[in-house]
Amino acid sequence: MNKLLAMEVFVQVVDAGGFTRAAENMKLPKATVSTLVQSLETTLAVKLLNRTTRHVSVTPDGAAYYERCVRILSDVRDTEESLSCTQLNPSGRLRVDAPTGLASEVIIPALPDFFARYPGIQLELGCSDRPVDLLEEGVDCAVRGGELEDSNLIARRVGTMHYITCASPAYLARHGRPAHPSELTRHRCVNYFSARTGKVFDWDFTRDGERIQVPMEGHIALNDSYAYTAAGLAGLGIVQMANFMLEPMIRAGRLVSILDDWANDPMPVHAVYPHNRHLSAKVRVFVDWIAELFPSHPCMGKSSA
Template identity: 70%
Template sequence: MNKLQAMEVFVQVVDAGGFTRASETLQLPKATVSTLVASLETALAVKLLHRTTRQVSVTADGAAYYERCLRILADVKDAEESLSRTRLSPSGRLRVDAPTGLSNEILVPALPSFFEQYPDIQLELGCSDRPVDLIEEGVDCAVRGGQLADSTLIARRVGLLNFVTCAAPSYLERFGTPTHPRDLERHRCINYFSSKTGKIYNWDYARDGERIEMTLPGMVALNDSNAYLTAGLAGLGIIMMTDVQLDNHGGNGSRLVRVLDDWITDPLPIHVVYPQNRHLSAKVRVFVEWVADLMASHPQMRLRPLANAPALPLELTA
């Protein structure tokens, strides 16, 4: 038995909560994963896992051994990287998850610069507005925004998203232009709902110390930022979108027009997150630094003083 491999497999089984998910993540046959863990238990003369037909849970001895394995594997990884070129030229598969809108508008257009610096990394970028479980789905790190609900993740705040209210010229010609947030109650507004909870997000505005928060009726509600933008461009109604999207998709007024420009919403903080019980490998580290530099150089996403941040309209929360 390769004990280091067995330890890696055991850690992955605990992280994934089962042999099937662990085998998929490790790209090993399920029988091999099971055999390695059983061999480890035999060598240690200790039961590490409780197995039932429905789930796998860790024993008290297994939990203690799991923590030791994490430290040992991290030390081994550090030793390997310190004696190789990995720190200077990280390589291998890197699985990242990011919201659809942020990926399309910011991350993907900038990827050529990332690969110029790190040509040996094979990036798998999952783009969706669905919150993912990093451990269960084998994701190394994720770009998220809003208030992070998962306290088990390590988060680095890297930027801000600012929102504006706008509509297609065809809509404004037909229904008029709102001059106050309360006017939206008489307009056709396109709502955004959480793909996790199904809750429709409120519309929030502030000006001169006055704050307004509303739940608006709408003809349509969407939970994908690309579809949301498309609905606004089609003249279905008024939308709240990021100023980055507006600049990229009709900021000159030909396709979308800003309204309620003297009212603001609080910016949405953007984080890069990763599990705290995983060793931060060189490839994850350079990606986090690259995202932070990318946001810092973007004129609309630089970190600024932050008030309470609403989560409209992108599903970016943990």
């Protein structure tokens, strides 16, 4: 038995919550994953996992062994990287998840630069406005906007998103242009709701020390950035979205910015990864690259159109 491989498999089974997902993440046959964990249990003479047809859980002995395995595997990787060129030339598969709009409008257009720097990395970029479970889904790193709620993640702030309030010319021609945030309650507005909780996000406005938070009761709510933008273009109501999504449409005359003398709360952007996931060279260089990219982006470095 390859003891290090067996330990890696065991850690992945615990992280993923099952043998099937662990096998998929490691690109190994499920039978191999099961055999390696059973061999570990035989060698150690302890039961590491409780198994049922639908669920896998860690025994007390398994939990203690898991913590030791995570530390040992991390030390092994640190040693290997310190004695190799991977720190300067990282390579291999890197799974990253990012919000759809941020990935499409900011990250992907800049990727030629990333691959020119790190040609050995094979990037798998998941694009979704749904927050993923990094451990269960085998994600090395995620880019997330907003305040973080998961204490099991290590976070590095890498940028800031700024927001604009807009409407289509056709909508403004029909309903008029609000001069103050309080007038939004008399308008049709397009809401955005959390894919995780279903909560509809309020809108906020600040000017000269005055702060107004407007609870939006629009007739439509969406949870995808491109669908949300499409609703604004279709004249379904006023929208409030990150400026890197809306500024091209404002310049083209397809949307008109409103309430320009009011500021909206900026949203922090973080790169996150699990506490027990080794920060490999390829994750480190991607996070460093993102931290360099975002502040230099023409939209993410300013607050208005």
